[in-house]
Amino acid sequence: xxxxxxxxxxxxxxxxxxxxxxxxxxxxxxxxxxxxxxxxxxxxxxxxxxxxxxxxxxxxxxxxxxxxxxxxxxxxxxxxxxxxxxxxxxxxxxxxxxxxxxxxxxxxxxxxxxxxxxxxxxxxxxxxxxxxxxxxxxxxxxxxxxxxxxxxxxxxxxxxxxxxxxxxxxxxxxxxxxxxxxxxxxxxxxxxxxxxxxxxxxxxxxxxxxxxxxxxxxxxxxxxxxxxxxxxxxxxxxxxxxxxxxxxxxxxxxxxxxxxxxxxxxxxxxxxxxxxxxxxxxxxxxxxxxxxxxxxxxxxxxxxxxxxxxxxxxxxxxxxxxxxxxxxxxxxxxxxxxxxxxxxxxxxxxxxxxxxxxxxxxxxxxxxxxxxxxxxxxxxxxxxxxxxxxxxxxxxxxxxxxxxxxxxxxxxxxxxxxxxxxxxxxxxxxxxxxxxxxxxxxxxxxxxxxxxxxxxxxxxxxx
Ligand SMILES: Cc1ncc(COP(=O)(O)O)c(C=O)c1O
Numbered sequence: 001x002x003x004x005x006x007x008x009x010x011x012x013x014x015x016x017x018x019x020x021x022x023x024x025x026x027x028x029x030x031x032x033x034x035x036x037x038x039x040x041x042x043x044x045x046x047x048x049x050x051x052x053x054x055x056x057x058x059x060x061x062x063x064x065x066x067x068x069x070x071x072x073x074x075x076x077x078x079x080x081x082x083x084x085x086x087x088x089x090x091x092x093x094x095x096x097x098x099x100x101x102x103x104x105x106x107x108x109x110x111x112x113x114x115x116x117x118x119x120x121x122x123x124x125x126x127x128x129x130x131x132x133x134x135x136x137x138x139x140x141x142x143x144x145x146x147x148x149x150x151x152x153x154x155x156x157x158x159x160x161x162x163x164x165x166x167x168x169x170x171x172x173x174x175x176x177x178x179x180x181x182x183x184x185x186x187x188x189x190x191x192x193x194x195x196x197x198x199x200x201x202x203x204x205x206x207x208x209x210x211x212x213x214x215x216x217x218x219x220x221x222x223x224x225x226x227x228x229x230x231x232x233x234x235x236x237x238x239x240x241x242x243x244x245x246x247x248x249x250x251x252x253x254x255x256x257x258x259x260x261x262x263x264x265x266x267x268x269x270x271x272x273x274x275x276x277x278x279x280x281x282x283x284x285x286x287x288x289x290x291x292x293x294x295x296x297x298x299x300x301x302x303x304x305x306x307x308x309x310x311x312x313x314x315x316x317x318x319x320x321x322x323x324x325x326x327x328x329x330x331x332x333x334x335x336x337x338x339x340x341x342x343x344x345x346x347x348x349x350x351x352x353x354x355x356x357x358x359x360x361x362x363x364x365x366x367x368x369x370x371x372x373x374x375x376x377x378x379x380x381x382x383x384x385x386x387x388x389x390x391x392x393x394x395x396x397x398x399x400x401x402x403x404x405x406x407x408x409x410x411x412x413x414x415x416x417x418x419x420x421x422x423x424x425x426x427x428x429x430x431x432x433x434x435x436x437x438x439x440x441x442x443x444x445x446x447x448x449x450x451x452x453x454x455x456x457x458x459x460x461x462x463x
Contacts, residue, residue, distance in 0.1 A: 007414055010460065014422045015049045021426055024065040028053040044077075044432055047421060052430070057084035059441035062430070070428045071446055073356075073436025078228070078260055078386070079285040081349070082334070083441030089289045092333040093326060102326040111328040118335045119287070122268035123258075124277060125297035129306060131318045132327075134259035134284035135163025137294040138222060140306070140316040141280045142167050145220035145253035147314045148302045153214050155197040155221040155252075159230035159402025162222060162257050162282075170196035174406035201227055201401035202235060204242035211246045220253040220280075225270040228260035229433060230402030232375040232386045240276045247279070253302065259284040259294070263335070264349075264437070265381055267342040274380050289334030291327035345440055350383020352438040352447065357387045359451035364389065367458035374399050375435065388435025389454075391415050415461065423460055427453035 019026050029050035032039035038046045045051055052064035060083055062072050075083070082088065096102050116128045131137055142154055142165075154167045158181035162168035166188055171181040181198050197218070199210045211218060221243060227233045247254040256278035261270040263286040271278055279302060284294035296303065296316070306316035321327070338345060357373035364371035372395075375386035390405050391412035398404055405411050416434035424431055429450055 004408065005412060005415070005461075007419055010419060011422070014419070014426070014460075017426055018422060019049065022050075022052060022064065022066045022068070025053045026050055028065055047425070048418070052425065059083035059086075060439060060443070060446055068428045070425075070430050071449060072430045073387075073438070073442075073450070074430055074432045075437050075439050076290060077285060077432075078264070078437040079288065080290055081264065081286045081345070081385075081437075081439055082337070083439040085290070086334075086441075088337050089330050089333050092329055096326065096329050102329070103324075105321055105324045107325075108323060109325060109328070111325060111332055112323045115293075115328050115331045115335065118332065118339065119283065119295060119297055122335070122339065123262070123281060123283075123297055124269070124272060125281065126300040127303040128295050128297045129303060129316060129318060130323045130328075131294045131296070131316075132292045132321050132324070133163065134257075134282060134294050135165040135168060136319065137259065137282035137284055137296050138162040138168055138255075138257055139165035140314070141255045141282050141296045141298075142220060142222065143314050143316065144280065144296065144302050144305055145255060147305050149219045149251060149253060151217055151219040152195055153197055153218045154195060155199055155210060155214070155218060157201045157223055157227070157230070157402070158198045159201070159406055160222070160224060160227065160257070161229035163259070166192055167196055167222075171198040174402070174408075176407070176409065180403060180407070200403060201230065201233070202239050203401070204236075204239050207239070207242055208246060211250050211252060215250055218250065218252045220255050221247055222255040222257055224257045224259075224261060225274060225276075226261040226265070226381065226384075226386075227402065231390070231399070231405040232388045232435065233400060233405075234376070234378045234381045234384070235274070236378065237274055237380045240271070240274045244276045244278075253280060254278045256281045258282060263287055263338055264385065265383070266346055267335075267338045270381065273382070286338075287331055287335060288327055289330035291330040292321065292324070293327045293331045346383065348440055349385035349438055350377070352442050352444075353377075353383065353385040353387060355444065355447045356438060356450065359447050360387060360389045360454050363451045363454035364391075364458050367455055367462060369458050369461060370395050372399060373435070374405060385438040386435070387438075388431075388433060389416060389420070390434075419461065420457055423457040424453055427456060429453045 029039045040046045056063045158171045169184040172184040175182045256271050262283040280298035304310035305314045371389040377384040
């Protein structure tokens with residue numbers, strides 16, 4: 001494959017065809033832009049030139065204003081593991097609303113206890129505190145770690161996405177050069193960039209060097225056991241075990257960000273599969289059953305800092321909508337379902353994930369374009385329902401960390417992130433970051449349809 005490709009003509013052609021394909025969404029986008037920046041409220045959803053505007057969603061499919069039935073692999077930012085609007089959750093919510101229960105936020109109830117009990121039991125955490133987004137969970141986990149250790153530095157992986165919170169916004173975007181990861185956002189406190197140490201995923205030696213170098217200034221190391229937005233790759237067992245040992249040795253709080261991986265690979269945390277226990281873990285996405293639920297879970301002696309016993313040292317109240325009754329009901333219903341049906345849900349997801357990765361790779365290969373999916377399981381993670389095609393220029397290029405897949409000198413990032421998405425939408429298939437997650441409602445036929453759509457994308461690219 002030649003590098004770098006110039007996609008400006010293809011991008012224009014796709015945008016024009018897409019405007020003809022979805023005139024109602026185009027018109028709604030113009031209206032949206034009169035009141036919202038870029039026509040919406042989450043940058044990732046605001047596809048250029050415009051996103052499909054939804055009217056309904058069920059299972060693996062969403063319907064847009066133009067009447068298209070779109071096969072969706074984004075599935076609510078990978079939250080909707082049972083597909084969109086699963087009856088098991090929506091019927092529980094409908095019944096609750098009918099009986100006068102659901103939006104009375106501001107109190108506490110038995111449901112919160114039940115959800116906390118499920119989380120503790122399934123993840124081995126001693127205590128839980130709820131909030132409403134993954135970003136708030138990771139931010140509060142970092143605050144707890146800094147307060148607990150009395151240290152200021154935070155270490156994270158280059159390309160690791162922990163949500164739009166101050167520490168999480170450093171080291172997110174790839175930039176060529178000696179320091180490949182730069183600050184994501186302006187407007188942050190100046191000291192922050194110096195407080196965040198960037199290390200490389202799946203590199204135990206670099207981790208060792210960094211932890212040794214920053215030693216008694218390092219409060220925490222936050223890492224995803226399965227890299228999400230950075231490129232869908234599992235941590236090696238060696239890496240996570242090294243992280244645990246080094247954090248113990250140097251008194252650093254180990255935080256697993258399980259916002260994507262929690263309850264995605266098993267009915268619990270992913271750390272347990274590695275037999276590595278973090279000090280704190282963050283959960284969101286899947287656990288909410290489609291509603292905004294997030295949690296910090298872990299050691300009681302750290303979490304107590306946000307409560308009376310710890311002197312309320314860390315201000316982590318959770319927010320007005322934390323432990324929201326309707327959200328807690330959705331969470332309890334979904335988590336109970338996952339625990340009770342784990343033997344069906346996770347093998348099925350793993351099977352669909354493997355088929356999807358094969359189908360994408362085969363479709364591109366059939367058209368003479370080399371694609372290799374990330375999202376594979378490894379020797380520890382048994383089965384994965386995540387898939388994203390990477391287009392490395394060299395077939396032998398290792399794809400083990402975000403540096404490998406986000407460097408435009410190594411992989412065709414433009415094809416993955418933009419061309420693929422827009423071209424697939426013309427076939428009524430929706431992906432974000434080039435890929436997505438499977439839900440239990442996807443079928444083999446859906447995977448075949450995705451494969452056929454990928455072939456048409458490949459033909460456009462070749463042309
Ligand atoms: C690993 C990880 N952590 C944290 C977040 C932030 O979650 P939220 O978007 O709910 O704030 C995300 C979101 O994609 C994520 O993938």
